[in-house]
Amino acid sequence: MAELLSLSANNLLSPMVLFFLLGLGAGLMRSDLAIPEPVSRFLALYLILAIGFKGGVALAAAPGGLTLAAPLLVAAGLSAVLPMVAYGLLRLSTRLDVPNAAAVAAHYGSVSVVTFVAATVFLGHHEEPFEAYLVSMLAVMEAPAVVVGILLARKATAGSVGASATSGQTLRLLHEAILSGSVVLLLGSLAIGCMSGASGMQALSPIVEQPFRGILCLFLLDMGLVTAKRLIGARGIEPRLVLFGIYMPLVGACLGLLCGSLLGLSTGGIMLLTVLVASASYIVVPAAVRLAIPQADPGIYMTLSLGVTFPFNVVLGIPLYYAAAKIASS
Numbered sequence: 001m002a003e004l005l006s007l008s009a010n011n012l013l014s015p016m017v018l019f020f021l022l023g024l025g026a027g028l029m030r031s032d033l034a035i036p037e038p039v040s041r042f043l044a045l046y047l048i049l050a051i052g053f054k055g056g057v058a059l060a061a062a063p064g065g066l067t068l069a070a071p072l073l074v075a076a077g078l079s080a081v082l083p084m085v086a087y088g089l090l091r092l093s094t095r096l097d098v099p100n101a102a103a104v105a106a107h108y109g110s111v112s113v114v115t116f117v118a119a120t121v122f123l124g125h126h127e128e129p130f131e132a133y134l135v136s137m138l139a140v141m142e143a144p145a146v147v148v149g150i151l152l153a154r155k156a157t158a159g160s161v162g163a164s165a166t167s168g169q170t171l172r173l174l175h176e177a178i179l180s181g182s183v184v185l186l187l188g189s190l191a192i193g194c195m196s197g198a199s200g201m202q203a204l205s206p207i208v209e210q211p212f213r214g215i216l217c218l219f220l221l222d223m224g225l226v227t228a229k230r231l232i233g234a235r236g237i238e239p240r241l242v243l244f245g246i247y248m249p250l251v252g253a254c255l256g257l258l259c260g261s262l263l264g265l266s267t268g269g270i271m272l273l274t275v276l277v278a279s280a281s282y283i284v285v286p287a288a289v290r291l292a293i294p295q296a297d298p299g300i301y302m303t304l305s306l307g308v309t310f311p312f313n314v315v316l317g318i319p320l321y322y323a324a325a326k327i328a329s330s
Contacts, residue, residue, distance in 0.1 A: 014125070016118055017315055019217040023224020024311070028232070035222040043219040044114075044283070045185060050208040051117050052186045055135025056193020057201045068133050074259050075137035078277055079144035082255070083109035086248055087152050094240045096300070099153050103289045103296035106149025107305045108248050110281035111141045113186070114223065115313050117216060119275040122318050123268045130268030138276055139186050146285055153293045223310070230307040237303055245308030249278040253321055261328045271325035278321065279313055280305035 026033045035043075087105035090096050096104065116138055123130060193200060201208075256277035260270030282305045289296060 014122075015217050016121060016213070016220050020220040020224040020311070020314055023221040023226075024228050025224070027225045027228020033225065035218070035225065040219075040222045043215055043222065046215055047117050047212075047219060048113055048185050049189045050212055051113070051120065052135060052189025053193040053204065053208050054201070055132055056190040056195075057197060058132030058193075059136070059190070060194045060197040061132070068136060071131075071133055071137055071263055072140050074263060075140040075276075076144050078255060078259060079109050079111075079141040080148050081109075082252055082277065083145050083148040083152065085251065086244075089248065089251075090244060094238065094244065096241070099293050099295045100297055100300055102149050102153035103293045104244075104301045104304055105152060106145050106289055106293075107280045107282070107285050107301050108252070108309075109141075109145025109148060110285045111138055111276045112279035112281055112305075112310060112313070113138065113283065114219065115275055115279040115310065115318075116272065118220070118314055119272055119318050119321075121213060121216060122322065123271065126322070128266075128268040128271070128322075130266060130272050134269060134272045134276075135186075135190055137273065139190065141276060142281070142285075145281070146289070149285075149289065150293060153296070220314070223306075227307050227311060230303045233299070237300065241300070241304060242308055245280075245304045246312055249280070249309055249313055249317055252277040252279075253317070253324070256321075257324055257328045260325070265329075267322075267325050267329040270328055271322045274321040274325060275313070275318065278317060280309045282306040282310065 023033075083102075083105040086108040087101050090101040090104060091098075094101075120130070196203075253274045256274035257270060259277075260273040263269075263273075265273060282302060285305075286298065286302060289301065290298065
């Protein structure tokens with residue numbers, strides 16, 4: 001317990017968390033502090049490119065014979081199972097209808113790239129190594145959750161659409177989830193880093209290494225501002241939904257710890273897999289859900305993923321998952 005409190009205190013005093021809290025506080029106090037949308041988009045693209053490229057370089061340097069099949073299958077399985085768990089909990093404990101429950105569930109089966117990046121910075125601060133292929137697992141966990149979410153949502157519209165329309169909707173959904181800009185950039189950067197290896201890192205180090213933490217702080221400042229807006233404008237968010245936004249990450253974290261241990265990951269690897277499973281998407285999945293489940297309310301699923309779960313994970317979850325990963329790997 002003492003170690004956990006120490007980790008939490010150190011995390012709260014880290015620049016990235018403090019900048020997030022600065023943005024959150026400024027937004028809640030109705031400050032006119034703002035980051036222009038094009039700059040915000042650039043920051044997000046930079047972080048995705050940097051984490052993908054560095055992961056690819058690390059993957060290229062990994063020992064020969066590394067098998068990715070098992071970790072990637074586990075990642076895809078977790079992304080498919082988690083929405084069903086989340087959906088069941090929502091239907092049992094809240095008053096959400098089927099479309100809204102399915103939309104929220106899809107977000108909690110997918111991942112948050114920014115939370116993952118924050119966790120890698122946390123591990124770097126503690127000099128804790130991790131397996132390079134965790135970035136590949138991140139990329140795999142985007143699409144399955146969205147597909148399961150739309151299948152759950154069809155329970156509400158069964159019989160109201162024809163088979164051809166349902167098939168067309170599924171194809172559009174897959175296109176939106178798999179070929180979305182963030183997924184393409186992440187996979188492309190991973191491949192480029194893997195192909196260029198150490199020489200590529202030497203060439204791009206001034207871009208992907210030195211400014212990384214500063215840009216992450218700017219992005220988290222913006223995330224704090226956006227989170228405050230979501231919280232101020234929240235509608236239809238009952239207390240039981242807020243509780244779901246806190247306990248669902250912990251449910252996912254338990255699954256992540258178990259799977260990471262079974263895969264034989266290092267402490268850092270277990271922690272990052274736990275972070276992936278405990279996070280909720282607020283970039284890729286919302287775009288797909290708007291297309292696939294138009295009757296769902298964005299004010300509910302965006303507020304929960306960005307306004308509740310994201311702050312919980314960044315401020316408290318990351319040190320908690322690290323402490324649990326140390327126990328699981330001992």
